[in-house]
Amino acid sequence: MKYEAPSTIDDAIALLADAQAAASVLSGGTDLLVRMRADMAAPGAIVDIKRIPALNEITETADGWRIGAAVPSAVMSEHDGLARDWPGVVEAAALIGSTQVQGRATLAGNLCNASPAADSVPAMVAASAKVEIAGPGGTRTVPVEEIPTGPGKTSLAAGEFVTAILLPKRAALSGDAYLRFIPRTEMDIAVAGCGIALSLDDTGTCQSARVALGAVGPTVILAADAASALIGTKLDDAALEALAAACSAAATPIDDKRGTAAYRKHVIGVLAKRAAKIAYARAGETA
Amino acid sequence: MALDKNAPETRSFKVVGSRPLRPDGIDKVTGRARFGADMSAPGMLIGHILRSPHAHARIRAIDTSKAEALAGVKAVVTRADFAAAPEGMEDVLDNCMAGEKALYDGHAVAAIAATSAAIARQAAKLIEVDYEVLPHVTDVDAAMAPGAPALHDGRSDETVPDGYSANVMSRVEYGHGDIEAGLAKADRVLERSYKTAATHQGYIEPHACLATMGPDGQADLWCCTQGHYMVRNTCAALLGMDQGQLRVTASEIGGGFGGKTTVFIEPVALALARKAGRPVKIVMDRTEVLRATGPTASSSIDVRIGMTKDGRITAADAELRYQGGAYPGSPVGMGSMSAFAPYDLENVRTIGYDVVTNRPKQAAYRAPGAPMAAFAVESAIDELAKGFGLDPLDVRLKNAAREGTRSSYGPTFPAIGLEATLRAAKDHPHWSAPLGPNQGRGVACGFWFNFGGDTCVTLNVTPDGTVTVTEGNPDIGGSRASMSMMAAEELGIPYEKVRTVIADTGALGQNEVTDGSRVTFAVGLATIEAARAAKREMCARVAKIWGIDEEAVIWEDGAAKPAGPNAGDYPPMTLAEIAAIASNTGGPIAGHHEVNAEGAGVSFATHIADTEVDPDTGATRIVRYTVIQDAGKAVHPAYVEGQFQGGAVQGIGWALNEEYIYGADGILQNPGFLDYRIPVASDLPMIDTVILEIPNPGHPYGVRGVGETSIVPPLAAVANSVSAATGVRMTDLPMSPPKVLAAVQGQQEG
Structure with missing residues (x-):
């Protein structure tokens, strides 16, 4: 070699x-x-490739x-x-x-x-x-x-x-977040992971959103329905429940040693709700 | 030795009980310490083991010719290179190198010695094994059922009743009284079944060894082990050598926890060295460690306990089924003996079944067999106490074994510390601290026998008045510090004047392996006796110098002094002064002691665990944890606390996430530390410890072993805590997040 x-x-x-x-x-x-x-x-x-300066x-x-x-x-x-x-x-x-x-x-x-x-x-x-x-x-x-x-x-x-x-470039009134679930606190691999980026108007209403799901399919899933659940809302409980349901529906996980498909479908929704709240708070901070 | 021979001394200690710096600390943090893989020899070859990819397969033939023809390959061995094993050691040999059948995924079937690791790996791919794949079984209950795929035929012993498969090797029973009559007096009889997964000791250092053997048959072996005398005796038997021709040196050890009390690669390395005529080193990787060394048993346990509404246990009954991998010898006997040991019971019975499955042969793991049994029993007692609205500590106090209690496994207890740990738990601020949302508190007790066994110690006094203690037990828990401290205490000299070394097998007589929490007790006892022998010799030398009777010289504060009618006649002579002129008074000064140590006092602990469960993910966090345990006498309290914490953490891992996961094909799915999840530091709070000292009458200073008891309560303490946090009784370990979430959701739907 x-x-x-x-x-x-x-x-x-x-x-x-x-x-x-x-x-x-x-x-x-x-x-x-x-x-x-x-x-x-x-x-x-x-x-x-580490010796290439620009990289x-x-x-x-x-x-x-x-x-x-x-x-x-x-x-x-x-x-x-x-x-x-x-x-x-x-x-x-x-x-x-x-x-x-x-x-x-x-x-x-x-x-x-x-x-x-x-x-x-x-x-x-x-x-x-x-x-x-x-x-x-x-x-x-x-x-x-x-x-x-x-x-x-x-x-x-x-x-x-x-x-x-x-x-x-980070737009005004926008924020992102990523959360994953692992059985431990570190040194582990995601059982499910959710990244969310969103932007707000000056009333705090979500104008655009992208929701991406990890470890619940063979490749990363960009969940359009999950994003739609947030757009036009202020991330009230109903919107967050709709988000969770859309994420669970979009997920196509498998049963394996790291978790069951049913578990992953549930937890991806939980993570999405929590990540959305963090992204929303971060978007508000840039006002 | 009779128990009353060593009445614990009530004097205050000078060195014992202090916290000197550990003697191996600098080496370990700077990388100077030499572990198993750090040994090399001129002309050394690298050994590699080919392992079965099947859970169960007959080996029809092995063709090694292509591997042998590869440039750089110096030897290939299979089972054909080993003679028949002596009686009683057949399973050890078969586990190190498969014979007629491969019995589990990872079972060794051949080995290569080559000039590089890459060539050895390449050669392994050239070995052609003709397997006839057979049906397999990995679950204990499935393996017991009639019609289950049988690993061995005709090996069940006469204790096994009809109606079980050939995988049930033996049945044991312990207890006394009348179970049914006792249950009839109860206000409630709880019947529950529990399961625990197989877990691995998780030592950081993989097995490693370096073997050499000359054409004259003299051999040397360096290895990472908990007992190099055991390695010598076992390897000599498997290779047909005299024990005296094989010298084994134990390396520094990166953890063992019982898993290094047997051999895996050592006989293979010796066989390769014998065939190649060159030194051979074998180092396992983590995958090999998980697939092919010895995790502990998985278990399936049924418990029946009757209790009156005021918390008195009227009868206790358990059936324990342990699978210990591909050969007989699961720790179900010790599980059966220890299950109800903390309690004073009129009617008690345990029945244990030893079962084989297509998994690696189990090895000892810290209090072998006891944690699973305690999980079942302590969970059931908790559930009964809660059901009656009683404080679980009060219920345990009401039923606690005490001095004079006839134990569930037979012997009558001398002075023991269970009640003291329970009272200390009640008084501890942890027990009354408030809990937050989604949090619960659990408590559980644990017991371990402790052990003594064959032990040799030689204590040499150097010409400049320092002392070397030579002992034969690898230091896995601070024993070098403890031995130096006990020698210093006995001789009346500073700790810094004593160094303890672990000698090779040529230096001392037989030493039992470092197991059973025996070393601080048994080697400590022998060290104290060796020091006493050296003191007697020094007093005799001084008596000669002074021209008075030996009986008229006493040892005090590190010096010989005239006593009785001669008191004050001569100035005291210090150890250093006596050592300096030893050559003129009869020669070098030493003391030694050889003993099969008896009188290891049993040990009890009570643990309190607080957990918080995320109801949306099923994830459990350990919020607070307290260990309260009887140490007899804590020689070096920092090490004792470390043993308490280490056992608790291993038990927490067993409770929450650790498990051997097998696929439907019988192949281990998680042979690595990514998916075999031991807790990481950030998963845990600081584990609080309380050391109690109820002296062991069997040891001169009152020492009890402390290494194992601490892993017995955590499975139940954590399960009781999670059950309190969620409101659902958890009976199946590990309580991994999917399992906890399913339980929580099931309760919401129900």
């Missing part, structure tokens, strides 16, 4: 596009190295935020501007693994590992995040929810890799 650490995006593309090499992208390595140790992955080459930066742009694909979640947590604008996304990234793991783990890695239970993905989807992809055919930008296509599978073509996560 070869280890490569290119210093430019073009060099990385060339290494990844070489079909003979059977290369895997290494960013934080918190999934890849574990899979290799467990004999579940045996790449012919590892392409470490290690968080920058505020005219359109919002650009988070390089090699930025670890601990760095996001310590970035005041990002944490102020997208607290739900930053908090979701800060739930991954342990404190030590968060020193390595990245949003891009969490997304491209394509686990249905990835914590940062529902938060990013709710936040309308996009990914910047580099590849042999040039650069393209797609919504986060278009990346995972099934457990362990992505829509990335051969030679392509994610170079950055793009978050929009």
